[in-house]
Amino acid sequence: MEITLSPSPNFDERKHAVDMLVLHYTGMVTGQAAFDQLRNPEAKVSSHYLLWEDGRVDQMVPEDRRAWHAGVSSWQGDEDLNSRSIGIEIVNGGHDFPQPGGGLPPYPTAQIDALIELCHRILAGHDIPQTRIVGHSDIAPSRKQDPGEHFPWEQLARAGIGIWADIEDLEAPTARAEGLSPGDESASVRRMQDHLQRIGYGLPPSGTYDDLTEAVVRAFQRRWLPDRVTGTADLQTLRQISVIHALYSAG
Incomplete structure (x- = not known):
């Protein structure tokens, strides 16, 4: 997998070992707008990776540093999830920028294929339990909706990323x-x-x-x-x- 280094200034030191993977959608009008925001020092937000619609990947924060993507959140009794997690921002307008007919914009096949490859790469390098692969809405349910009900969690689980049940x-x-x-x-x-x-x-x-x-x-x-x-x-x-x-x- 080819990954482009596009450093963001928005990070600091971890306080905990990595044991979580958090998936987001960008919720912005374009991927470029999200790219610029994640590298804007005044925005004070970032993620480890940005995944474009065509499968391109930018790494914005080293995995051993604390990116600012989770915000106020909790999971399985833990807080400061930024210190515990790798964050992936997936370019998708989501609920903020739906399609003209009102539906949520789909995640392209190339993007999800790249996401599965990227997740496997991350999971190979860290001890992350399947129960700690989450969406932003899981860890901050009162304020976040991403990656949305249109996100293919089942497809990821069948590829060994997270848990699904029929x-x-x-x-x-x-x-x-x-x-x-x-x-x-x-x-x-x-x-x-x-x-x-x-x-x-x-x-x-x-x-x-x-x-x-x-x-x-x-x-x-x-x-x-x-x-x-x-x-x-x-x-x-x-x-x-x-x-x-x-x-x-x-x-």
Whole structure:
């Protein structure tokens, strides 16, 4: 893989060893705009890599340095995720710059092929568990939507990057007989929150389906149920939460 060095001034020293991989979309009108922003010292943002639509890769921060891509975030009880992670920005307008008809812009085949190769390269060099390969929306669900429900997580997982589950093919703990909705207060809500927290989401089990719970459910759906990003935990969502919780616990 050919990687172009395009240094950003926006980095500092790590405080922890690398054990996470965080995927983003740029959410800007063009890749060039994102490139310029990630190298702008006044912006105070950066990533280790920028991946263009045609598969070109720019390295902006050395992997042994702390790039500024995750912001305020948490996963599996850890914070300061910039110190723990490699960040990849993938050129895609996302929710901020949808297609003329309103749909989200696709990720081109060449881009995803290059992403898979880049991820394998990163994973070969660092001890990153499959349960710590995340999207920005996983680690900051109240404020981020990237890399979006249009991102091909399933394709990456089938290439050995992250975890996927076809729920129809798996045994799962029995979900309750009805779904859960924002505003609910019950032991079932607490159990769902506990499962989401154990997967990694920053969600303290309270038993109340509050705004944070809704945001976390929506982030979970973006990752594992991209055809139903509602924030409401219907039966399929509850079952998928149980499946992913079981797979993450096993890992």
